[in-house]
Amino acid sequence: MRPNLKDMESRYNEKQVQILSVAERLFSEQGFSGTSVRDIAGAANVNVAMISYYFGSKEKLLEAIFDYRISSTAIQMEHLLAQTHVDPFEKIEMLVDHYVDKLQNNTCFFKIMQSEHMKGHGNKDLDGIIFQSKKKNFDLISALIAEGQKKGLFKKNIDVSLMVSTLVGASNQIYIGQQYYKRLHELDDMPEEKFQQLLKKRMRVFLKNMFKAILTYEL
Amino acid sequence: MRPNLKDMESRYNEKQVQILSVAERLFSEQGFSGTSVRDIAGAANVNVAMISYYFGSKEKLLEAIFDYRISSTAIQMEHLLAQTHVDPFEKIEMLVDHYVDKLQNNTCFFKIMQSEHMKGHGNKDLDGIIFQSKKKNFDLISALIAEGQKKGLFKKNIDVSLMVSTLVGASNQIYIGQQYYKRLHELDDMPEEKFQQLLKKRMRVFLKNMFKAILTYEL
Amino acid sequence: MRPNLKDMESRYNEKQVQILSVAERLFSEQGFSGTSVRDIAGAANVNVAMISYYFGSKEKLLEAIFDYRISSTAIQMEHLLAQTHVDPFEKIEMLVDHYVDKLQNNTCFFKIMQSEHMKGHGNKDLDGIIFQSKKKNFDLISALIAEGQKKGLFKKNIDVSLMVSTLVGASNQIYIGQQYYKRLHELDDMPEEKFQQLLKKRMRVFLKNMFKAILTYEL
Amino acid sequence: MRPNLKDMESRYNEKQVQILSVAERLFSEQGFSGTSVRDIAGAANVNVAMISYYFGSKEKLLEAIFDYRISSTAIQMEHLLAQTHVDPFEKIEMLVDHYVDKLQNNTCFFKIMQSEHMKGHGNKDLDGIIFQSKKKNFDLISALIAEGQKKGLFKKNIDVSLMVSTLVGASNQIYIGQQYYKRLHELDDMPEEKFQQLLKKRMRVFLKNMFKAILTYEL
């Protein structure tokens, strides 16, 4: 009998995680179709057959990556925004901080998600998973906005969808295009570590300001 | 010998354009690696060998798509922002309108560009082309911002890179995720045509407001 | 109507000769199958279709090369050995000189002939042409040997086939392996022109001595 | 991962040898470019993909053939000529016998080597392998000649390169052109087996006499 997807218990075993990580990186760098199972097996130092053995197929491996990464994300966000005593403006800041952190720690996964999102109607299962994730974010942020509006802090008529898309799209775009940022700002000589911190800080400030502006600015 | 890239004159011939269009659509839907030349040939109703014949290789075909689409884009934007008698705020509006139009009329191409952008350091030629394009946009918008600042209309300390990334990232994200928008807002029954207009209008309003807010809002 | 093989009159036209020469060189360098008609067309600066047009097919082009080169060869040899007043030993020397000259001036063609010869039963027409050529040489040299034997200058029991094969095989081998000769004798710095003369001279001396030895040496 | 070239131990496995043998024959009959991997797979009764699987590529398969055949050859020759108590003339005879035997048992391989030799500067690896092989033969025979000269048995001023080329070139030429030999001597009716023995015997006698003549004959 094959341990086809994951242990019922809770987690993937060591080798599975190794494969998942490598696959995640390669998929993000070369795309799903652009990455062969041999590439993955080679980079993960495991037998080719092991991928089919553990995950069933290349497609299923991709789904496993989503399963592996998505589970934790939503919960954290929920916790974050559930704190009733926190000021809505502060929550916005926490939201931005949280998203930028997530993005920095999961760049590869975010790239894959973006890719799969773009292709649209390919894998039905994945589509569902992604939609669920978006929906949850949408609901949480909607609640946050509503709270701010009720308290008279935020303006009326806010399109939450567009706002969430702006958060996600802008952040991703900035993060994905960080080499361009480097080049345009002639920061090629700055050590990578330092550049990451700089970028993160600037992103946070920029995004926080932007959202406060959006939420309060009346023409 | 071979009409390898493009006509001396200026354009691709009818059959080449046919191939380019089909390839553009398929690449955007399935990714570059996920699309085979057979797929393209089949959908474009031409012989498989013709793709090599006209473009040399699949890779070169992709470059041709960029060549085909990018050439016109930059010029229009330049014209747009060169008009000296127009108010900076109005120019921001024109910029948004123009970008949203472009996006709507070239959704496929924008998806491909985003995809290739994400992969990063794959095809050096393409990397260069994309960077040039981004650079041009950056320079034009930088000039626009500077103008607004000089006139005292915009605030100081605006990170143009982040602003451009926000325009691009947010627009793309919204556009790419339009099915989600439909679902979340329960607009599935609305005729496609009408939905497109609605979305476009909302995007325009949202983005224009957002940019005005960003450009004037002080903490 | 196509001028399918050659003018009845006598010769190939300028363009045909151009193609023949280029094809000869490429076939000798890369082999028949290893050379594409596009390679030839490219190197000869003519349209691809022109090769089919002029020669009918790639195969026929090869035959045309043989037709073009072989015609002259045999006649010269005949003239050479027909001179009744010349001493048989001197004729042997003339034969060697002639063969070495031919080889130097037609290296490419000799390589092709050797190649086709090796493949054996491929193209029937070519097989016939090559056999005729060998037969003629065999007959001429047989006559020469017989003459020398009648005059008591050469020993009895000479296997003319083996002798001819030795002349052809040894000469070709030396000529084909001239880079090796260069390397082994550390003559890499010698100017090409000078090296050719040196090699030719040594070959002549060596082969002449060898044949005289073969023809007179009794164990 | 892949058993890419050869077993650690020393040899190729059964299936690999099967492929090597078939490829060797086909390459010798049709040339390298003239033989497709499909041909080989078909004739060897294996899957096409197996050739890539075992050897990596068609080119590498060719190199494997050389690796497979060359390894043993040099050693035998060395053993042969190392026997100090044997008379130089006798060694010449042993050399001829050995070469003719080799040639008869490895006709296909010798044809391939000749072919690749003729093309010259194609595959760098192969070029090196062939040169090493030639060099070794050259050195061994040089030593043999020097020994004979020291003992006053052979004449001075012998160009060993030309001599080796003559041995190789003449033998190959005779062997390759054996059908012609048959035809010219009207031996078509003789059973193949018998003809082979006849030819071999005549070659041996002829070559031995020739070399003795070359080595002792003074103008």
Added chain:
DNA sequence: AATGAATGAGTTTTCATTCAT
């Protein structure tokens, strides 16, 4: 539980040739 061997279907690209003009 894990894997080396094997493969059919697929990939992109090149081929020699034909055809319409």
Added chain:
DNA sequence: TATGAATGAAAACTCATTCAT
């Protein structure tokens, strides 16, 4: 007479997956 356009067939190679062990 000459050629650019076009193509079916075949080329070498890679793919994800299966299977016997």
